[in-house]
Amino acid sequence: MSLLTPNRFSRIVNIPITLAQTELRRSKSIRIGDWAVKLGQKLQVKCLTVHLVKVLTPGPLADYNNTALGMASVGVYFGPMMCSPLVYASAGNVGAFTVNPFTTYTFLSPGIYSVVLSNNTNNLDLSVVVTGSLKLYT
Amino acid sequence: MAGKLESALVIVLRDSIRWESSLDYGTSTSGTLVPVNPAAVFDPQRYQYRDRQLSYRDLINAAAIVEVAVDVSDVYNYPAPKPMMEGPVWPQMPAADPAVFPTSGTNFSQVRHVGNTSIAYDAARYADADLYGRDYLIFETLARAAETAFTVPSITRLDAAGTVIPSSGSTAWSLAQGQMLQSDINSALPLNRDLFKLPDRNLADRDNQMAGYTARLLQVFQNPFAFAERLFVQISGTEGMEPEVYALISDDGVDRTWVAEPALSNRNQIKYSILDKTLTWTRENVDEVHVPQLYAMSIPGIEVGQTVDTIPSVPDRKDAQFWRAKAGQIVPEGQMLTDGHYLNFTASDAASDGLLQIPAASMTVPDRLILTVSSGSLEAGPHRVSLLVKPQPIVEIAGASNTTQTSGTLGGATWETNVASGAVAEQAYLVEGGDGVVYLAGTYLPGDVFYGTSTSSVYNQVGASASTVRQYATSWALALPPGAWSLTLDYTNLTGNTTGFGVRAEYVPSSSSPVDVIQDIVPLAFSGANGDLVTSPPGYFDVATPDAFRLNVLWTYGDGDFHLRQLTFESTDNEVGRFDLSGTLGTGTARVNVTGQRYQPDVMKLDMTSGSFSPVVLTLQTGTYAELPLQVVQVHIQSIGTYTPTALSSEFQGWRQECVERAERAVQQSWNEAVSAYRKIGFPVFYTAGTSWNYVNTENWMSVVEVKHPRLREMDYPAQITPGRQYEVTVAPVVYGSDTYQAGDKFYGVLSTGTLVSSGSVKQVGAFAKAKPGHIGKPCLVPLGIEFVQFTDAVIVNLTGTLCMPIIAACQPWMVEAGFYAAQSDFWTPDFL
Numbered sequence: 001m002s003l004l005t006p007n008r009f010s011r012i013v014n015i016p017i018t019l020a021q022t023e024l025r026r027s028k029s030i031r032i033g034d035w036a037v038k039l040g041q042k043l044q045v046k047c048l049t050v051h052l053v054k055v056l057t058p059g060p061l062a063d064y065n066n067t068a069l070g071m072a073s074v075g076v077y078f079g080p081m082m083c084s085p086l087v088y089a090s091a092g093n094v095g096a097f098t099v100n101p102f103t104t105y106t107f108l109s110p111g112i113y114s115v116v117l118s119n120n121t122n123n124l125d126l127s128v129v130v131t132g133s134l135k136l137y138t
Numbered sequence: 139m140a141g142k143l144e145s146a147l148v149i150v151l152r153d154s155i156r157w158e159s160s161l162d163y164g165t166s167t168s169g170t171l172v173p174v175n176p177a178a179v180f181d182p183q184r185y186q187y188r189d190r191q192l193s194y195r196d197l198i199n200a201a202a203i204v205e206v207a208v209d210v211s212d213v214y215n216y217p218a219p220k221p222m223m224e225g226p227v228w229p230q231m232p233a234a235d236p237a238v239f240p241t242s243g244t245n246f247s248q249v250r251h252v253g254n255t256s257i258a259y260d261a262a263r264y265a266d267a268d269l270y271g272r273d274y275l276i277f278e279t280l281a282r283a284a285e286t287a288f289t290v291p292s293i294t295r296l297d298a299a300g301t302v303i304p305s306s307g308s309t310a311w312s313l314a315q316g317q318m319l320q321s322d323i324n325s326a327l328p329l330n331r332d333l334f335k336l337p338d339r340n341l342a343d344r345d346n347q348m349a350g351y352t353a354r355l356l357q358v359f360q361n362p363f364a365f366a367e368r369l370f371v372q373i374s375g376t377e378g379m380e381p382e383v384y385a386l387i388s389d390d391g392v393d394r395t396w397v398a399e400p401a402l403s404n405r406n407q408i409k410y411s412i413l414d415k416t417l418t419w420t421r422e423n424v425d426e427v428h429v430p431q432l433y434a435m436s437i438p439g440i441e442v443g444q445t446v447d448t449i450p451s452v453p454d455r456k457d458a459q460f461w462r463a464k465a466g467q468i469v470p471e472g473q474m475l476t477d478g479h480y481l482n483f484t485a486s487d488a489a490s491d492g493l494l495q496i497p498a499a500s501m502t503v504p505d506r507l508i509l510t511v512s513s514g515s516l517e518a519g520p521h522r523v524s525l526l527v528k529p530q531p532i533v534e535i536a537g538a539s540n541t542t543q544t545s546g547t548l549g550g551a552t553w554e555t556n557v558a559s560g561a562v563a564e565q566a567y568l569v570e571g572g573d574g575v576v577y578l579a580g581t582y583l584p585g586d587v588f589y590g591t592s593t594s595s596v597y598n599q600v601g602a603s604a605s606t607v608r609q610y611a612t613s614w615a616l617a618l619p620p621g622a623w624s625l626t627l628d629y630t631n632l633t634g635n636t637t638g639f640g641v642r643a644e645y646v647p648s649s650s651s652p653v654d655v656i657q658d659i660v661p662l663a664f665s666g667a668n669g670d671l672v673t674s675p676p677g678y679f680d681v682a683t684p685d686a687f688r689l690n691v692l693w694t695y696g697d698g699d700f701h702l703r704q705l706t707f708e709s710t711d712n713e714v715g716r717f718d719l720s721g722t723l724g725t726g727t728a729r730v731n732v733t734g735q736r737y738q739p740d741v742m743k744l745d746m747t748s749g750s751f752s753p754v755v756l757t758l759q760t761g762t763y764a765e766l767p768l769q770v771v772q773v774h775i776q777s778i779g780t781y782t783p784t785a786l787s788s789e790f791q792g793w794r795q796e797c798v799e800r801a802e803r804a805v806q807q808s809w810n811e812a813v814s815a816y817r818k819i820g821f822p823v824f825y826t827a828g829t830s831w832n833y834v835n836t837e838n839w840m841s842v843v844e845v846k847h848p849r850l851r852e853m854d855y856p857a858q859i860t861p862g863r864q865y866e867v868t869v870a871p872v873v874y875g876s877d878t879y880q881a882g883d884k885f886y887g888v889l890s891t892g893t894l895v896s897s898g899s900v901k902q903v904g905a906f907a908k909a910k911p912g913h914i915g916k917p918c919l920v921p922l923g924i925e926f927v928q929f930t931d932a933v934i935v936n937l938t939g940t941l942c943m944p945i946i947a948a949c950q951p952w953m954v955e956a957g958f959y960a961a962q963s964d965f966w967t968p969d970f971l
Contacts, residue, residue, distance in 0.1 A: 027731075039923065039925070039936050064729060065729065065730075065731035065732075066729070066730050066731060066732065066743075067728035067729055067730070067744060067745050067746065068522065068728065068730075068743035068744060068745040069743075078926075078950055079735060079738055079928045080714065080733075080735045080738075080928075083527070083730070083732045083734060083740035083741060083742050083951075084524075084740060084741045084742060084743050084914055084951070085915075086914060086915050086948055086949075086950055087915045087948060087969070088915075088969070088970065089970045090970060097970055097971070098970060098971050099969070099970050099971075100472070100967050100968050100969060100970055100971055101971070102470070102791040102792040102794075102795055102967055103794075103795050103967045104795055104799075105915060105948040106946065106947050106948055107947060107948055107950075108920070108922070108924075108945060108947045109920075109924060109925050109926055109947065109950065110925045110936075111925070111926065111928055112928070122731075
């Protein structure tokens with residue numbers, strides 16, 4: 001096993017993901033951050049949590065744009081396509097939901113990776129918090 | 139065995155053996171000592187050299203002890219005591235020199251020191267010979283024990299036949315007045331007894347230390363269960379289980395207990411009773427009790443013919459399939475996805491409605507697409523439908539996918555020539571040469587076009603000079619998003635000679651006049667061999683509405699046999715499109731409303747709950763947006779359930795990830811072996827045409843990866859039985875060689891047994907299987923340097939040959955399209971908690 005030298009350690013970047021409590025309007029998404037992964041680099045998702053604090057629109061049942069992603073979801077996307085996150089946490093109701101912290105999601109293919117928070121309903125406004133951490137090995 | 143050296147256990151060990159004045163002087167290779175001639179003039183230096191050489195032999199023994207102790211540590215994870223050394227020494231004692239070591243009947247551990255009445259030569263004749271013999275005895279004892287205890291002995295015996303040191307005899311170790319004195323023979327010292335005796339006592343002390351270390355190692359060999367912190371155990375016989383590592387989890391002074399990984403309390407366990415010296419195997423999931431057995435490396439198991447064998451070797455490297463099995467032993471908590479029906483190619487009869495393109499069924503505008511995923515049935519419950527989709531501004535239509543029933547070779551459309559009277563169908567025909575023809579009371583001269591109807595298939599010649607009739611037009615119906623489009627035709631000549639074809643293409647909207655897309659003023663050139671495909675220059679046209687239109691291709695003039703293989707429409711208007719897609723599976727519906735980037739494959743997930751039904755038909759409907767055509771490349775249905783977690787496994791939630799990482803390391807090690815075997819020169823290059831990569835490259839790469847890793851990938855229908863690989867019976871019975879296997883049985887391919895099974899069918903066993911759309915985010919095996927170039931629909935690899943090391947990465951949609959392999963479900967964990 002190789003030793004973790006200061007030189008190596010200095011090239012491991014911990015990227016915090018934080019979005020303070022935010023009103024997320026229906027059908028909208030917020031791009032929290034983009035990171036370019038170059039050849040030879042490695043991006044790992046260590047933890048990612050979406051906390052659906054409150055449904056701001058009283059009354060109606062959710063009308064989903066994306067049934068599979070619940071009311072709100074935060075995920076890592078590759079490139080501009082917004083179909084399915086490569087890894088995601090989905091809130092189907094009020095509460096905190098996190099990407100499985102016992103699994104390491106590793107991305108090595110060069111490209112731009114984004115963390116995007118989405119309101120997957122078209123009739124509810126939501127109050128949402130996102131926290132998380134990525135690790136970029138440069 | 140003689141000289142087990144138990145009595146040496148009383149010796150207090152020092153943590154190191156000093157180099158002192160040790161001198162190799164041929165000791166390590168020839169095994170001899172500097173000779174002393176009693177008839178010659180007394181030379182104290184010769185006696186000094188001999189003692190120094192004897193001292194060096196102690197260092198050889200020390201090195202051998204270190205070698206064996208390291209192996210003991212590796213095999214049993216027990217920190218066996220070993221002396222620290224002050225320099226490198228080769229750990230192999232040379233064969234005994236008979237001139238120094240007259241053996242026969244002596245007590246090997248005694249030393250006949252010189253006394254006050256001795257002559258100098260006695261020190262060489264008796265004391266040195268005895269010290270020499272002690273070294274030999276220690277080494278041989280250790281080597282014999284290592285040979286007996288280890289599959290691969292650490293050191294080599296000197297006396298293989300047992301003629302020098304008999305296999306039975308005294309086990310008492312003489313201390314031989316050993317004392318640490320660090321004394322040396324020197325001509326400046328008085329010539330008396332102590333000149334010789336004190337250095338010899340020092341040598342005896344060094345021997346005593348080595349004997350003490352050896353005795354402790356022998357204790358481990360005699361009963362490793364009293365010391366081992368790890369056992370490598372094979373349950374053989376009826377079980378046929380793979381060897382497993384058992385780790386020590388408790389030692390309370392009464393019992394020592396090891397448990398197999400993952401170390402859950404209900405896993406396979408081995409218990410050693412320190413008092414009774416018995417071993418008991420507790421087998422998981424079985425109530426039968428194992429009768430305690432007196433300890434031994436191999437003991438009877440629970441069932442008749444079963445044995446519990448402790449393997450005295452370092453646990454071998456396990457393959458990915460082993461870690462797959464290990465991963466499956468812990469079921470995590472959370473949502474579970476189970477693979478179900480899968481449609482890997484949609485450009486087939488499985489698709490109806492929509493637009494059938496060459497690569498896949500598609501919806502070019504808001505449309506409906508019906509896909510028969512399977513002829514089987516779908517169980518009631520929640521399901522996830524994962525669609526591998528690709529927004530494509532390129533629409534490729536096979537020539538044969540026309541509305542005028544014109545077919546041809548390789549999926550193309552071949553214009554019918556020399557249509558005989560009686561063969562006229564509902565087509566447009568061109569009259570060529572002669573005096574013309576009469577069809578349904580109409581007269582058509584050469585160059586005229588008539589339209590066949592279902593009323594009559596017969597035409598008549600007008601005059602004596604016969605005309606020929608050939609097909610004139612073929613039509614396609616489709617719809618495209620509004621905007622500017624180009625059209626190219628891939629065509630060829632099938633028979634006869636021609637220099638080109640006069641071809642006109644017409645865009646015919648439903649409520650407007652035809653618009654020429656390709657004009658026939660200049661013929662489409664053809665100069666190659668018949669059958670060679672030629673791509674026409676592009677023609678351009680504007681699509682005003684997303685409504686269906688007709689595209690006519692008219693062969694207006696020219697010789698030969700016109701064949702149109704493919705029509706390609708392309709737009710550069712929209713890079714991004716929005717898709718509002720709903721899916722219906724039985725009684726379940728779901729919706730996806732997303733944006734898509736052209737060329738970039740992605741996966742749309744539809745979660746829905748449905749009742750049971752058969753066959754499995756998925757209906758997709760897009761609405762509102764008509765910006766980019768959408769190809770539906772693959773369909774994958776998974777059932778959504780909940781894991782039933784393994785009892786008492788709450789501390790093992792990361793186990794499956796651990797197994798993934800171990801599997802990755804195992805694959806990488808075998809890759810390095812393959813690289814080493816192939817050598818760098820001549821190592822396969824996987825990419826095509828520069829750095830391009832597709833599913834064929836993936837197969838080539840995987841075939842190299844599995845050279846040294848036979849249980850790498852699962853394949854449903856292997857072409858043959860390959861030696862070393864494992865197979866599982868899917869349709870019984872399977873006869874391989876002289877053995878018959880039933881469903882679920884597994885067997886290995888054997889070179890001498892052949893490459894074929896004579897009935898039934900099998901699948902190749904492996905830890906990875908073709909990635910499917912539902913596997914996004916799961917561990918996927920890809921080569922280092924692989925890259926999807928966004929915006930160009932290209933997968934490339936940036937490294938070559940030996941550098942394409944397999945690595946585990948989260949599965950992405952383009953990896954599915956490129957045919958990479960994902961870890962089997964035993965490795966999976968819930969996506970989120």
